[in-house]
Amino acid sequence: MNESFSASELMTIAAAREITDRDIIFCGTGLPIVVARTAKHLHAPGSVIFFETGAIDSPLLDLPMFVADSRVMAGAVIHTGLVDAISMLQNNKTGPRTVTILGAAQIDRFGNLNSTCIGDYLAPRVRFSGSGGAADAACLSGRTIVFMKHQKERFVERLDYLTSPGWLQGARSREQKGLTRGGTSVLITNKCIIRFHPGKRTMYLSEYFPGSTLEEIEGNTGFPLDLASAREMTPPGEEELRVLREEVDPDRLIIA
Amino acid sequence: MTAGKQKKMMPLSDAIARFVLDGSHISLGGSTANRNPMAGIYEIIRQEKKNLHLYGAIMGPGPDLLIGAGCVSGVELGYFGVGRYAPTAPCFKRYVEEQRIRFEDYTNFQMALRFLAGAMGVPFIPTRTSQGSDIINRWGMDEGYRAGDERTANKKLVIQKNPFAPDPGENVILLPAINPDVTIIHAQKADAQGNVRIEGLTFSDVEQAKSAKYLIVTAEEIVDTSTLRADPQFNQLPSFFVDALVEVPYGAHPTQCYNYYDMDMSFLYGLIDATKDNESLHEFLTSHVFGVHDHREYIQRLGNQVLEAIKADPGLGYRSGLNRSQDKASSRRMQ
Numbered sequence: 001m002n003e004s005f006s007a008s009e010l011m012t013i014a015a016a017r018e019i020t021d022r023d024i025i026f027c028g029t030g031l032p033i034v035v036a037r038t039a040k041h042l043h044a045p046g047s048v049i050f051f052e053t054g055a056i057d058s059p060l061l062d063l064p065m066f067v068a069d070s071r072v073m074a075g076a077v078i079h080t081g082l083v084d085a086i087s088m089l090q091n092n093k094t095g096p097r098t099v100t101i102l103g104a105a106q107i108d109r110f111g112n113l114n115s116t117c118i119g120d121y122l123a124p125r126v127r128f129s130g131s132g133g134a135a136d137a138a139c140l141s142g143r144t145i146v147f148m149k150h151q152k153e154r155f156v157e158r159l160d161y162l163t164s165p166g167w168l169q170g171a172r173s174r175e176q177k178g179l180t181r182g183g184t185s186v187l188i189t190n191k192c193i194i195r196f197h198p199g200k201r202t203m204y205l206s207e208y209f210p211g212s213t214l215e216e217i218e219g220n221t222g223f224p225l226d227l228a229s230a231r232e233m234t235p236p237g238e239e240e241l242r243v244l245r246e247e248v249d250p251d252r253l254i255i256a
Numbered sequence: 257m258t259a260g261k262q263k264k265m266m267p268l269s270d271a272i273a274r275f276v277l278d279g280s281h282i283s284l285g286g287s288t289a290n291r292n293p294m295a296g297i298y299e300i301i302r303q304e305k306k307n308l309h310l311y312g313a314i315m316g317p318g319p320d321l322l323i324g325a326g327c328v329s330g331v332e333l334g335y336f337g338v339g340r341y342a343p344t345a346p347c348f349k350r351y352v353e354e355q356r357i358r359f360e361d362y363t364n365f366q367m368a369l370r371f372l373a374g375a376m377g378v379p380f381i382p383t384r385t386s387q388g389s390d391i392i393n394r395w396g397m398d399e400g401y402r403a404g405d406e407r408t409a410n411k412k413l414v415i416q417k418n419p420f421a422p423d424p425g426e427n428v429i430l431l432p433a434i435n436p437d438v439t440i441i442h443a444q445k446a447d448a449q450g451n452v453r454i455e456g457l458t459f460s461d462v463e464q465a466k467s468a469k470y471l472i473v474t475a476e477e478i479v480d481t482s483t484l485r486a487d488p489q490f491n492q493l494p495s496f497f498v499d500a501l502v503e504v505p506y507g508a509h510p511t512q513c514y515n516y517y518d519m520d521m522s523f524l525y526g527l528i529d530a531t532k533d534n535e536s537l538h539e540f541l542t543s544h545v546f547g548v549h550d551h552r553e554y555i556q557r558l559g560n561q562v563l564e565a566i567k568a569d570p571g572l573g574y575r576s577g578l579n580r581s582q583d584k585a586s587s588r589r590m591q
Contacts, residue, residue: 029340030339030340053457053459054459061572065341066289068286068314069288069289069512070568070573071574073457074573079457079458080458081459082314083365083372116390121394125353129343131364131391132337133363136364139387140384162389177388
């Protein structure tokens with residue numbers, strides 16, 4: 001390997017590879033925008049980005065810094081509002097085609113997420129922004145891609161607050177709660193790519209990043225992780241890195 | 257017609273004094289750092305309103321400043337933060353961690369739907385979102401507290417079988433409507449009668465506006481009614497929803513106003529930094545809120561050079577090439 005790349009570049013490219021040409025991408029701020037734009041430049045030109053604030057198919061000439069930034073508005077195909085935009089997740093025609101990229105403070109082995117608080121809900125040690133559109137996306141979109149920093153305190157046995165449902169208690173529990181589609185399809189950390197067993201809906205290590213070790217991954221996960229079928233991730237190609245660095249985030253506003 | 261016009265157009269200080277009372281339930285338009293009704297928020301702080309109950313979906317620096325200034329005792333929210341600039345709104349965070357505020361968490365969709373229900377005049381609205389989450393299980397405002405104020409729904413939400421489906425049937429979540437005492441929005445244009453045009457995304461402003469008992473609209477400019485009538489498809493609110501109308505240029509500063517101006521980055525960083533501790537917050541309020549007579553003086557103090565630098569590019573709606581990195585933006589010192 002004569003090329004070096006950062007963890008956030010690996011995460012972005014790993015996530016971009018998950019996006020298909022038919023996807024309608026429910027886009028949050030930060031890395032998700034970079035992922036969506038990278039995929040669109042590379043292999044998914046037909047994918048469409050939209051924002052919960054109401055911007056549909058934004059060309060994103062400049063990177064927005066929050067979902068209501070005027071930079072999501074310029075050149076969009078439609079301007080609407082929250083009710084209309086988030087309804088596209090709940091809509092039975094468009095909902096199954098939507099894919100969402102989420103981050104969180106905590107995740108459990110079933111891919112459930114916490115972005116509300118650490119400690120007791122009413123008297124938290126640390127309070128976060130709250131669900132926002134995250135629980136809407138986790139409940140209603142066709143599939144969910146999750147980004148996490150791989151740290152033991154974030155990969156927990158039990159969430160302090162379940163903001164966004166993944167596979168709930170595993171197996172068929174998600175469907176039984178009335179969530180008829182979606183679920184966490186893949187978890188991408190700064191060390192690896194984790195997927196979920198189709199039956200039990202528990203995590204297994206799918207691919208580790210170049211430079212990461214199984215020991216390091218296991219040591220930073222707060223619950224047992226199935227490592228049996230792990231292999232090394234295919235490193236980013238020249239074109240993937242070029243698009244990311246030169247086309248998508250040339251000013252390094254998002255990517256470290 | 258003239259009478260209606262005279263009744264609605266009034267100084268912002270009069271509109272706030274008349275419609276925002278201690279203990280009012282209020283909602284504020286805009287989203288994260290876009291189109292926050294800052295002039296109205298500053299005036300609420302200046303008039304030292306207390307015990308407000310705040311409703312919002314995607315809330316940012318404006319509503320957060322209102323919390324920091326001690327005006328708010330309860331908040332029902334979807335999200336409270338400023339994206340990359342402040343992942344969690346500093347005052348909201350501090351007040352929750354210190355247990356100085358009542359709060360209730362919903363999702364953004366749920367808050368927007370609750371305003372829609374209020375605007376439609378129905379008591380509740382169904383949705384599928386949040387099933388299986390702690391948004392259903394954990395309540396910030398218990399039934400005892402809820403029973404004490406008729407404006408607060410007696411339950412956070414209700415899970416019920418779809419009455420139209422055959423047994424056993426699927427569950428849906430029923431959400432209580434929101435009808436705030438007052439909503440304040442900042443729009444780009446209005447005519448003197450109070451017909452309103454929001455340019456760019458409407459966020460949940462239209463539903464918030466239509467669900468409120470009283471609506472205060474601040475607008476960048478009051479335009480001739482023929483301007484609005486030439487393109488009625490771009491207008492959202494008819495005049496009969498509006499109770500107070502005020503022309504306030506730069507009324508959303510330091511947040512964005514699509515087609516008019518971009519963020520004032522150094523001021524916004526200054527505001528976000530100031531909200532992180534009580535002492536800097538006090539300084540900020542003393543200088544920029546209590547230290548000026550009104551929004552006109554606040555804007556005059558910024559100076560033309562700053563206003564020129566944030567002016568939106570035609571066709572883009574924001575300022576292309578605006579310096580958005582914190583280090584460089586901070587080079588313009590806060591007064």
